[in-house]
Amino acid sequence: MRVQQTFKNNKPTIYLVGTPIGNLDDMPPRALKVLEEVDFIFCEDTRTTSILLSKFEIKNNLISLHMHNEFQRVVEVNKLLESGKNIAIVSDAGAPIISDPGATFLNELKKQDLEFNISSVNVGPAYIHAIVASGFISKQNLFYGFIESKNEVSKKNELLNIVKKYNDENIIAFYESVHRIKSTIKILNELLNHDQQVVVAREITKLNEEYISGNISEVNEFIQSDQFIEKGEFVIVLDKYQVQSLELSSEQIANKVKALVDDGYKTKQACEFVANESTFSKNEIYKIYLDFFK
Template sequence: MSGMMYFVPTPVGNLEDMTFRAVRILKEVDYILCEDTRTSGILLKHYEIAKPLKSYHLHNEHQATQKIIDDLKKGQNIAIITDAGTPGISDPGYLLAKAIADENLEMQCLPGATAFVPALVVSGLPNNEFLFAGFLPQKKGRQTKLKQLAAEKRTVILYESPHKINTTLEQIKEFFGDETQVSLSREISKKFEETKRGSISDVIAFSKTKTLKGEIVLVVNNVGNKELVEVNPTKNKYKNIEN
């Protein structure tokens, strides 16, 4: 029989956000794939998990995937974790999942931490329908992508790094318009967790007055281009309100 591949989410900040099942699985598998063995080592040591670690990241996943497939076919059980969050969500993991699916082998993804869900919930923006777009293209295709997202009628979720956040906010204002509502969340689940909500101009002003650290989640609602959604408290159902 072939082995099982486990995609195991890890905390985006607070180490206590591991599930009991995730800890158990990591203790039971034959080895663990890590985006960065040094970063993952901190988490694994905290939970007294002592298993062989192998690097699996964006720069070696094409070469490493076939060996993993071979090990699964031999009956080994393997887990993959990344530095933070769920493997495959803006992190290594997709190519591996596709290869396993193509080979019709067994895999499971455990429920767990991912940064955009808490950011969306606390944004206060419509979350009945949303588009997770991850990181914008660095250069080629960036403006085209922004134009596409500006036409979206759903709430848009983006990831961004601290050194690009001001540029991205300015571009959101340019492409989405002045009426755009934005929620910026950073340091999710950590000591200095912070969320700033308001118009795109308000969030730009906030960002320029601070030195932001850590991965940032932007939740963007282009109210000038869509229907607003509110909850009917008496029937607990959504109804559409025209602008």
């Protein structure tokens, strides 16, 4: 598991920098400052990036990073990070990683036994910053917004619907408040396979920027601990859809349905909810429930 407090350590950093999609004057000051100060810039096309840098009178070392050499660049960047160098990654236009090179490269680099930061700059809203910095590989991503449910059972149903509705080719991102982050991660730990990869980000681009990444079991353990800082608003990013199918006894199934019914759910809804968690069908669960409680 990785816990990254980006601006509170001296580790080398990979900056994922967004560039203008058309008008070069859209380039903001902080992004320019990063491109000026890093030791190397890895870019999709050195010719395109040269035009951008030339406009703002920035001189730096440009190295190509495209879909055909991402694995090759891992070794090279590994050595740069080991020597304490900071690098930036840019695409020709827009946010790197999002339908552009970089995800495979970052994913492989995170497997190396190295300590470094990954931080995104000028890539739009908070959820895009988190997706870009996650290093998850996917051509598709879904932004859900804030989790709406406050009641634990309702929230569990909402989260289950999110991960069940979308296929395993989607990265799923959503927001959560400081008051509910612990319960939400706890529920995800119950729903997802324990090796499901998750990133929880807070205070993105601010002094207290923090990224917590690992499998859901590790992340849940950390977030429920005293080490976790409950401040700011959070982005949760799920790598892909992996709902846990639990092996439940008939008695456990009946009791789960009864608990939901007692909480106000209709029997049909309760059976459907439990079916999503188990290897039994909705009709089988309904019959089991009737055998125990009718």
